[in-house]
Amino acid sequence: MLENIGETVDAVLEPLLGRVLIRKGKVLKIGDREIDFHPSFRLLLQTKLANPHYQPEMQAQCTLINFTVTKDGLEEQLLGEVVKAERPDLESLRAGLTKQQNDFKITLKTLEDDLLKRLSSAGPDILSDSALVINLETTKKTAADIELKVEEGKITSVKIDEARDRYRRAAARASLLYFILNEIYKINPMYQFSLKAYSVVFKEALARAEPAEDLEGRVKSLLDSITFSVFVYTSRGLFERDKLVFLFLVTLQILQCDGKVDARELDFLLKYAVAPEVSPFPWLSNNSWGGIIALSKMDAFENLDKEIEGAVKRWQKYTDGEAPERDKLPGDWKNKTPLQRLCIMRALRADRMSYASSAFCEENLGTKYVEARTPPLEKSYEESNCYTAMFFILSAGVDPLKVSENRLLVYTIDIYGKYSVDLEKLGRKLGFSTDKKNFHIVSLGQGQEIVAEEAMGVSSVNGHWVILQNIHLVAKWLATLEKKMEETFDNPLPEYRLYLSAEPAADASYHIIPQGILESAIKITNEPPIGMWANLHKTFSKLQSESDSWTSNS
Incomplete structure (x- = not known):
């Protein structure tokens, strides 16, 4: 096995990968040396790269096996860790039940093989073979007992899964955050994190979670501890200019996971693909008015343009404010969701979006996220x-x-x-x-x-x-x-x-x-x-x- 290979492999291995054999027997030429090739020889290449790109020739010569963890797979792994920490009795019972079910399968297979072996070696009169008949009866009884226990195990397994699922939100949040970390290398390739290191942070977050009187409160405490621990762990290794980007990404992903993000609103916020419209107000640019018109076509912002035209002074005062992201929107618009208010800010005051994004994150996750300090070296x-x-x-x-x-x-x-x-x-x-x-x-x-x-x-x-x-x-x-x-x-x-x-x-x-x-x-x-x-x-x-x-x- 060759471990930790990169995206390119030394040319000296090409004859080995392609099995370029010399006709005088089974001989392989590697560099200047001729080496005997055994039919049972296998070459395993392993890489730590998460998304490697190999030459087509190499891919054709090898069988590629991807062991990269998936989001659902990681969620199941982390759910096991959460339950092990919160309800060790439950996880122990589940592990024991899984082992029992596997043992039953092995026992049934052994009985089946033994019975087939006896039948194949039996004489022409099977009924006169008392040992075979006794074995058949024993196998039948054992199989019936196992089938009954398997059904009981299934019922127990359902109850265990129901109890474990109460902690699934914490595992889902942790899995979501890990895959966010996996993407921020696109901001800067120095921002790369391993699952092994992440698992340590995750377990420490479970241990630090505040106790609660009931299960719902405990799950909320776990969610907060996991999210904040991952945020602090990650942000201390980010440049200042990228910390808000990371926090905003975390906030949006959490809201999306909770079903609180409208796709059209998010698309407007991120792309702002609007055509400028002639603004009827000197204090509002054509580009801003184009954004207002585009928003007014969505159900959540219906008649926004008319509302502004009907209350010009209030909207101008809001728009011209020193920090409008901290002020309330005029009229009933102040009751809109944080994301909807952010969309309006995007149209009216694009220059305040970094401050508005910070306020958006603070409103959804809490003040400690925007005031978080890099931990001291100690x-x-x-x-x-x-x-x-x-x-x-x-x-x-x-x-x-x-x-x-x-x-x-x-x-x-x-x-x-x-x-x-x-x-x-x-x-x-x-x-x-x-x-x-x-x-x-x-x-x-x-x-x-x-x-x-x-x-x-x-x-x-x-x-x-x-x-x-x-x-x-x-x-x-x-x-x-x-x-x-x-x-x-x-x-x-x-x-x-x-x-x-x-x-x-x-x-x-x-x-x-x-x-x-x-x-x-x-x-x-x-x-x-x-x-x-x-x-x-x-x-x-x-x-x-x-x-x-x-x-x-x-």
Whole structure:
């Protein structure tokens, strides 16, 4: 078996894939060597790529088997995890019942085979063969007993499934969120996540869910915990410009799953495929009026254009407002659904759509989603382990991983709103530093690949920390890095930690970071937050963290 192949396979394997045999016996030529070919030989190729594209010739030479999880399949898996956490007795009963049903099938097959064997070896007078008759009666009785137990098992299985289905909404939400994560690589190829890492987040969310007095309340608590945990886990690895896009996508998908989104309204909001109309008002552009006319043709917005013409001052005041997304729409239009109000905002004030989208998400999911802060480095460290790397996605043109006066600063930010996290300070707090020679810093480039490999090997064996800076500068070595990571994660000491950093490519076509590295790592971006409010929160969080540190050390 050849594991972790890419989209291209070495040409030396082509004779093997095509079974190009030389006529002098069964001999295969691989490179310059002739190798005997055994008829029982099988070649298995495995890839971690979620959607690989292979050459037509290779596809014709191989049998492709897709083990990628489906949405429904993942929902069933996650439902099992939810029930195991919430009702372990129920899941245990289900597992036992499944095993019992399988045992019954095996028993029936064994009895059937034994009976057929006896019949085939019986003499001409079957009725005089007392052993065969007794065996036949025993088989008949056993089969009847099993059939009765199978029917009882089916009834029990239905009751178990009914009880399990009460938690299905939580599993469906988790499955939905995972497939959203699977799509955001289209925004930036650095945003890639594995099911293995997602499963860890999911289980932690189940454990953190607030208790409730009844089952309905508990399911709602699970839904909230799962959604927010996945949002925080994902958004800390997104650039600021993409966080709202991700949150908006999550909100829309949840509403769609709940059947609360009209397809025509969503199409209008996303595409805005309208023709400009001559506006009767100087304060409203032709493009905006065209949007109003298009909306008025939908049942939910019937007579919207006439309403505006009949209450010009109120609509002008609303439209000219400094933050209309926070104001109520005139008349009964304020009672429209959040999505419908967003459609009206799209037509009247397209320049406020980012703020309106944020308000839309806040109204549907809650304030904590729009005010969510990137967890401090200490929190991310607590979630890491010796088998998982932490990957810092750098802002283009910024080198936050720099050594200054023997201090490794992951973020160098001042009190005026710039965020700072000192990785070396965290290391010193936990007993890791360059002075103790258990914190290894390798800046890649200029032939440092061998140094990096040695540092990883030493660190995994001795439980050290190692940070590999700017791995995007060594494109040809990245495949080797991925293999080395698998080696060091095989059996490391619990204290071992691997930190990586890289800049994203300027264009997706130049993306070089292997999918396997990105999917398995905890990703963190190094951008300062946008806006004074967010920056103040970051500053106070940092001061609080430092204050706690001083208190614990005093």
